[in-house]
Amino acid sequence: MQALQLTAPGVLKLRDVEVPEIGPRDLLLRVGAAGICHSDLHVLHAPTRMRAEPMTLGHEVAGTIEALGSDVSSLRAGERGLVYLCWSCGECRECVSGNENVCIAAGRTAMPPCPGLGPDGGMAEFIRIPASSFVPIDDLDFAQAAPLADAALTSYHAVDGAREHLGPGSTAVVIGVGGLGHVAVQILRAVSATRVIAVDTSRDKLDLAARCGADLGLLSRPEAAAQILDLTEGRGADAVFDFVGIDATARMAVESVAPNGAYRMVGLGGGVPGVTADPAGGPGWPWGASVRKSYAGRKSDLLASIALARAGKLRIEVEEHALADGVDALGRLERGLVSGRAVLLP
Numbered sequence: 016m017q018a019l020q021l022t023a024p025g026v027l028k029l030r031d032v033e034v035p036e037i038g039p040r041d042l043l044l045r046v047g048a049a050g051i052c053h054s055d056l057h058v059l060h061a062p063t064r065m066r067a068e069p070m071t072l073g074h075e076v077a078g079t080i081e082a083l084g085s086d087v088s089s090l091r092a093g094e095r096g097l098v099y100l101c102w103s104c105g106e107c108r109e110c111v112s113g114n115e116n117v118c119i120a121a122g123r124t125a126m127p128p129c130p131g132l133g134p135d136g137g138m139a140e141f142i143r144i145p146a147s148s149f150v151p152i153d154d155l156d157f158a159q160a161a162p163l164a165d166a167a168l169t170s171y172h173a174v175d176g177a178r179e180h181l182g183p184g185s186t187a188v189v190i191g192v193g194g195l196g197h198v199a200v201q202i203l204r205a206v207s208a209t210r211v212i213a214v215d216t217s218r219d220k221l222d223l224a225a226r227c228g229a230d231l232g233l234l235s236r237p238e239a240a241a242q243i244l245d246l247t248e249g250r251g252a253d254a255v256f257d258f259v260g261i262d263a264t265a266r267m268a269v270e271s272v273a274p275n276g277a278y279r280m281v282g283l284g285g286g287v288p289g290v291t292a293d294p295a296g297g298p299g300w301p302w303g304a305s306v307r308k309s310y311a312g313r314k315s316d317l318l319a320s321i322a323l324a325r326a327g328k329l330r331i332e333v334e335e336h337a338l339a340d341g342v343d344a345l346g347r348l349e350r351g352l353v354s355g356r357a358v359l360l361p
């Protein structure tokens with residue numbers, strides 16, 4: 016089969032490889048679509064080698080069950096679904112509490128095994144998955160469904176964890192209206208009455224935010240924090256969702272979050288918010304505000320995301336590419352040319 020593989024740091028190749036073998040509790044999934052996440056670019060450019068190379072990329076995967084392991088009796092060949100990307104232990108305290116995204120089996124600051132970030136991912140014709148990670152999608156289109164596995168899951172989890180800040184009269188800021196951000200705007204719209212302010216460096220992305228239901232759009236500049244304060248009578252935003260996570264956006268969040276507000280770091284840009292323990296609350300940091308580093312989501316967040324999509328309340332803006340054009344498609348994402356999410360179709 017064909018697979019888009021990371022063969023060395025910075026090197027991505029379409030290669031002919033064997034169809035994966037499956038174990039007794041696994042499924043072989045025929046891939047219908049695989050989304051391209053900005054994290055794939057972080058992985059591609061990571062200076063250190065991944066655990067396994069060559070490794071097939073792709074952690075946003077939807078497809079059809081092709082074959083089942085001998086111990087799997089609850090599923091049937093031909094069923095359509097997507098892959099829950101936290102391949103957690105299922106037994107630790109966090110897993111049994113439903114917090115599979117912070118499963119501690121991998122370590123306190125690590126993340127559970129994830130396809131395309133260790134085990135082979137879904138930018139291929141087939142993928143091996145644990146049967147427990149298969150989540151049915153019924154008749155949802157594969158290209159719409161695949162991005163639910165991360166772009167929606169991760170956004171839903173970040174929003175759900177800040178729900179107490181999103182009541183009527185509140186203001187939420189979404190920084191970075193890409194694959195995740197354009198979904199986050201729609202989720203905020205669907206689950207809350209909050210006013211949504213979108214922030215991006217690109218006017219096209221602000222147009223996308225408006226199409227997704229954002230109330231206002233601001234260009235990402237040093238003045239944006241002051242603009243957010245003006246728009247909230249000096250109080251600041253009740254929740255700031257940062258889908259970029261670089262120093263500039265972390266500073267914007269610190270300077271624009273309200274007292275008792277929520278700053279949620281989702282983007283993996285390595286930014287430092289610089290919260291200090293000064294008596295005045297630190298440089299720009301108001302009393303009571305909290306920071307949370309948000310990783311992926313619970314399986315229940317994935318079910319909620321699928322339900323929103325099936326109800327027509329969440330529509331991914333999708334750009335489709337053939338798997339064979341995967342290297343070019345990743346290049347388009349890197350150059351900021353993708354509107355919404357790019358997906359690869361084998």
Ligand code: NAD
Nearest residue numbers: 052053054191192193194195215216235281282283310311
């Ligand atoms: P994307 O490339 O699709 O979107 C990024 C968006 O940010 C683009 O619209 C871009 O124009 C905008 N942007 C860039 N610089 C900006 C700035 N300074 N100010 C405002 N906007 C700016 O990326 P994506 O796939 O949506 O991923 C976003 C981030 O989230 C990445 O860092 C990715 O690695 C990370 N991520 C984290 C998790 C998690 O679990 N924490 C999960 C998935 C993705």
Ligand code: ZN
Nearest residue numbers: 052053054165
């Ligand atoms: Zn991702």
Ligand code: ZN
Nearest residue numbers: 104107110118
């Ligand atoms: Zn666990």
